[in-house]
Amino acid sequence: MFLSSLRLYQFKNYESFGAEFCPDVNIIVGKNGAGKTNILDAIYYLALTKSYFHSTDLPSIQHEKNLFTIKGIFSSPLTPKGGTDTIEDTKGLNFNIFLGIEKNQKKILRFDEVPYTKINEHIGKIPVVMIAPADDTWLHAGSEARRKFFDGILAQIDNLYLGYLLRYNHFLTQRNSLLKQCEGRTNRIDLTLLEQYDEELLYLCDKIFEKRTAFLEIFIPIFLEYYDFIAGNSTENTESPALSYVSQVAQEDFKQQFKNSLTVDIFKQRTSFGIHKDDFEGLLNGYSVRKFGSQGQQKSFLLALKIAQFFVIQQQKGFSPILLLDDIFDKLDDFRMQKLLEILQNPIIGQTFITDARPERSQHLFKNFIKKYQFLEL
Numbered sequence: 001m002f003l004s005s006l007r008l009y010q011f012k013n014y015e016s017f018g019a020e021f022c023p024d025v026n027i028i029v030g031k032n033g034a035g036k037t038n039i040l041d042a043i044y045y046l047a048l049t050k051s052y053f054h055s056t057d058l059p060s061i062q063h064e065k066n067l068f069t070i071k072g073i074f075s076s077p078l079t080p081k082g083g084t085d086t087i088e089d090t091k092g093l094n095f096n097i098f099l100g101i102e103k104n105q106k107k108i109l110r111f112d113e114v115p116y117t118k119i120n121e122h123i124g125k126i127p128v129v130m131i132a133p134a135d136d137t138w139l140h141a142g143s144e145a146r147r148k149f150f151d152g153i154l155a156q157i158d159n160l161y162l163g164y165l166l167r168y169n170h171f172l173t174q175r176n177s178l179l180k181q182c183e184g185r186t187n188r189i190d191l192t193l194l195e196q197y198d199e200e201l202l203y204l205c206d207k208i209f210e211k212r213t214a215f216l217e218i219f220i221p222i223f224l225e226y227y228d229f230i231a232g233n234s235t236e237n238t239e240s241p242a243l244s245y246v247s248q249v250a251q252e253d254f255k256q257q258f259k260n261s262l263t264v265d266i267f268k269q270r271t272s273f274g275i276h277k278d279d280f281e282g283l284l285n286g287y288s289v290r291k292f293g294s295q296g297q298q299k300s301f302l303l304a305l306k307i308a309q310f311f312v313i314q315q316q317k318g319f320s321p322i323l324l325l326d327d328i329f330d331k332l333d334d335f336r337m338q339k340l341l342e343i344l345q346n347p348i349i350g351q352t353f354i355t356d357a358r359p360e361r362s363q364h365l366f367k368n369f370i371k372k373y374q375f376l377e378l
């Protein structure tokens, strides 16, 4: 699957913009502030209907304007499962995606001019993986960033999971507002309503826990393989990496604990037990990479997570996600950069977009690259 053409209207710094892309590597170069990252974000928008960088849509509407539109023409492989993703396979399988976002209006998303009734049905049709400098929130922020990382992968490969997650978040919000309504007084809670919410939430906790556990069984071996590859034989690779899933749901008496926490929940006015408390911990020799890892170890860890994200999605969908690499060469040292370039030459990797503020560097790096590549200068 690849994006052959992109049109933007009033999207961030672009009043109006159009470009054509090749199915292999597209290197977007231009000065700082030229709009390189914005192009990657527009592609991300077409895939997931939201920005990679902002949690709401408003910052993506051009200043002083009320709406933006993004249109992309895609080509998809003829044989999704195990087929090769080459241009020859894609004849006649073009489709276009239109996204329109206007202040105070519902999002409009169309697949070949047909509007979606449920936007979530689009998620996973155009799988995408972004690797951007801001990604180290995985290491530093709270557990939410780590859950989002895995949810983001699962949502793209498993529509049922996405459905469970959205339902869970809905009922969690409902339960929390019920808790707020009784203002700390146990005798004021609507127990019938609470019972209904709890039943849904506990059911969904089980489902989501099962899916997360099963997913990690596929994800972890791929992650370990790429951690080893990226860290190479360097000193940082003398300790064995691991990824652990920490969930209250795993505890045998989880349901009882959930029920028992009602008094505390009423007091705190929020739900203390559930999969919204799950966390994922990266470990080296049993110690947290976040807390004890060297900068090099952390960099390898993050890059391996992202590369594993790519290959897991590729494996599960049977074709390649679009790979978006934002300013990656600024962040990586020579060793990891070479490793990444080696990975990028893997024929399994399909269309790739790379931004770079220093065209001469990219030109140099790609001189001996075996795949086709094209420069777009802004």
Ligand SMILES: Nc1ncnc2c1ncn2[C@@H]1O[C@H](COP(=O)(O)OP(=O)(O)O)[C@@H](O)[C@H]1O
Pocket: 011, 012, 013, 014, 030, 031, 032, 033, 034, 035, 036, 037, 038, 039, 059, 060, 061, 062, 063, 355
């Ligand atoms: N909503 C917006 N309206 C107008 N300009 C915007 C908006 N959001 C971002 N920009 C502009 O986009 C530019 C940054 O683009 P970006 O893609 O991050 O640049 P690059 O990656 O090439 O350094 C900045 O000049 C910024 O002011």
Ligand SMILES: [Mg+2]
Pocket: 036, 037, 038, 326, 327, 355
């Ligand atoms: Mg940028």
